[in-house]
Amino acid sequence: MADDKKLTKRSEDFSAWYNEVVLKAELADYSPVRGCMVIRPRGYGIWERMQHQLDTMFKETGHENAYFPLFIPESFMKKEAEHVEGFAPETAVVTHGGGKKLEEPLIVRPTSETIIYAMYAKWVQSYRDLPILINQWANVVRWEMRTRLFLRTLEFLWQEGHTAHATHEEAGEEARRMLGVYRDFMEGYMAMPVVTGVKTDAERFAGALQTYSCEAMMQDNKALQSGTSHDLGQNFAKAFDLRFQTEAGGIEFAWNTSWGVSTRLIGGLVMTHGDDNGLRVPPLLAPIEIVIVPIWRSEEDKGRVKAAAHLIKESLLSWERRIPGRLRVHVDDRDGIKPGAKYFEWELRGIPLRLEIGPRDLDQNQAILVRRDTGVKRAVSLSSVGEDAADLLHLIQETMLIDARERREHNSIRGGITYARFREVMEGDGGFVYAGWCGDAKCEAAIKEETKATIRVLPDEEFRSAEPPKTCLKCGSASIAEALWAKAY
């Protein structure tokens, strides 16, 4: 950060801006292994908060955690035809172990359906053993050729839920329930609004009956698929002989779901909320919510403002706020660095609230609170600083969601767009376009070919236009469903 302090502006080069923010805010770094990144403590701290909240939500919906092997025998991957076709081209293969060539190569898991349903087949005999509701926090590897920090890396961290049910209805409800959990998390904690819906066949998970997805709009108007939930039907149950005795005494294959989100969410957070000064982290996910910067000119002042800064920290920590957990506060009292340089650094890192305290503030029993999201400053009395700070954090969290939603709506186009205009939009600023689709994969493929835009989802009812589109965006035939089109990460 020493020489080249200024970030590239988002409007100049969004992609360069993104990489600079991730690196300079020390969220992650490139590693010596092609396509693999290091998640540094400031990035991992955000991931830990994400994990904690998601894990709580998974447990509240009845799931337990477990851990399955990293390695999958090659033969397992081949048992479900669509699945192997989808994943085989991007696998990492272990061919040697303990100095010897293996009889059967092992695949480093790109996802764990195969190994997990093979185990479920061992555990399930009767309907009494169902449902199985298990989640796994793990690393997975997909051999991507073009990688981007957080968004697409060879190895990434994620959670994968895998469930088995006695009926298709129950599995369908589960897949939908977890999509809802993801949405609640993304909106409630990440302040990142999403459009939910179902994927077309072209974009389905390899081996699923239906894939549901959360799609968020980044600041470059591209879509980020931020979480998916799959109704797997009986495809994997049949491939791995996952059968059970029904209550009536018959034998049936179980019904499965799987669902996952990954460290990609951190990339989504950056591209949803960052600005030209750096990152902006929603308070609920910020490892540090408030940074206190004491300001002094003379040595005499230095002692008393530093002492005051630490006293304020104690007072903030002892303040019992409404949401669980104490305020997360850091005092930056480093010597030899000017306050302006500290502000710059903490803004870059996206800490939601800065508290400045100088000798004159101290004399007036006040401090200055500065919001990272808006830059607005406010003087507050030291006697009510805990309450004021907590209120502001709450407000920042809400404001960030509202702002992001407004930005998305501002960059969404609905109703009667011509294909010519659509092409202009996709060549220009892009955005979310809601338009009709005839249901033919050929129209979908042609649009992708010509504009790089894809159907992100057939949106759920609440996201659909009041007036349903009548014709297909591409061919003009009757529309069978409204589709959300966008270029995507």
Add this chain to the structure above:
Amino acid sequence: MADDKKLTKRSEDFSAWYNEVVLKAELADYSPVRGCMVIRPRGYGIWERMQHQLDTMFKETGHENAYFPLFIPESFMKKEAEHVEGFAPETAVVTHGGGKKLEEPLIVRPTSETIIYAMYAKWVQSYRDLPILINQWANVVRWEMRTRLFLRTLEFLWQEGHTAHATHEEAGEEARRMLGVYRDFMEGYMAMPVVTGVKTDAERFAGALQTYSCEAMMQDNKALQSGTSHDLGQNFAKAFDLRFQTEAGGIEFAWNTSWGVSTRLIGGLVMTHGDDNGLRVPPLLAPIEIVIVPIWRSEEDKGRVKAAAHLIKESLLSWERRIPGRLRVHVDDRDGIKPGAKYFEWELRGIPLRLEIGPRDLDQNQAILVRRDTGVKRAVSLSSVGEDAADLLHLIQETMLIDARERREHNSIRGGITYARFREVMEGDGGFVYAGWCGDAKCEAAIKEETKATIRVLPDEEFRSAEPPKTCLKCGSASIAEALWAKAY
């Protein structure tokens, strides 16, 4: 569990008993991948509680979490001579990715010193960038030929701390501090007493100056190395050019430590506390602390005891105990399973406290609390059940540690043992033997060859005998240090 309900007795075949407990208590299962296990929810729940507590202790001592790549370039492993010699024979090697042969094979990490210190070298310029105090929760792979559930598996879960310091003194203190954290955790939470000390050269970590270890005694009198902390000196700093500008303006290599514990701890928990009825889990690590079993004969009673069981659960949950967190309670009100069968199942799983409630108890406003550790029953009033249960859990936790410590001391031999007698002991019941050592690796090797016993540690002062041994157990020359000898896992 249907047919073969009885466990093998520990006295008959400790090893068979161990496997049966792990499988039947559903802590883990064998997977279709040789040497890799599945950690099932009941086992993973214990690991989550271990992780949570250790993570808290790491953060309290100033560490942050981060994540480094799973894959390590083969050339990195070779940069530290001892390190590669120690780990190369047991690596899993990825030779193909994305359908192509790789130019340089990638090692699946057996431990992450090399990749982590390569990154630190990038991040550290000056003494101001030190210390770096980072921990990683991760999976690692070591290609073991003979595997045992939890104790030795190809893949296991662990944490690895990696720190960099400006002075050797500071690094030495860190290595010692983390050994202390491990000991506090193992004794305070696992109720598993350990002997701490330093390893001999033969047992040192490949690449370390000093390895410190926690050694616990299992119920078959063998030692389990349950956690290690390494003073790495400047070995890795030199291999990876991890240098910094000193305050005085010179350039020096940094000083490193690393330290780790793994899912092996779960095996240690089983072998420390299990009995012939199954597992016994210390309350602080038990995902369920209290299981409530309502008892009924008539349909009429069934309704009211089931209702009472759930009311008691609510009352237990609302009880604010002294240690943080609510009581963890489960009601087993399954129909069609007799109370005795339920008792059997929950004893096997090691739940610390069982609460029985029948119609007659209900009439008398009481319930029966049964301790898993001692089997002792006690009637308690329903008006004070929260306090009584919490007190008992506290007592169980303490009793388990005291019992384990007594067992260890009972099976430890100190002072003036002849080598002939030592061989008898090691051929018989085994145990911890404290005896003199001349410092010669040849004596150590000869004893290992003849008895399979090794020097577990040169124990720290508090574990040494009041009367220091004068001569070497093997050769009779002057002893330079008291050594703890035992057969080990």
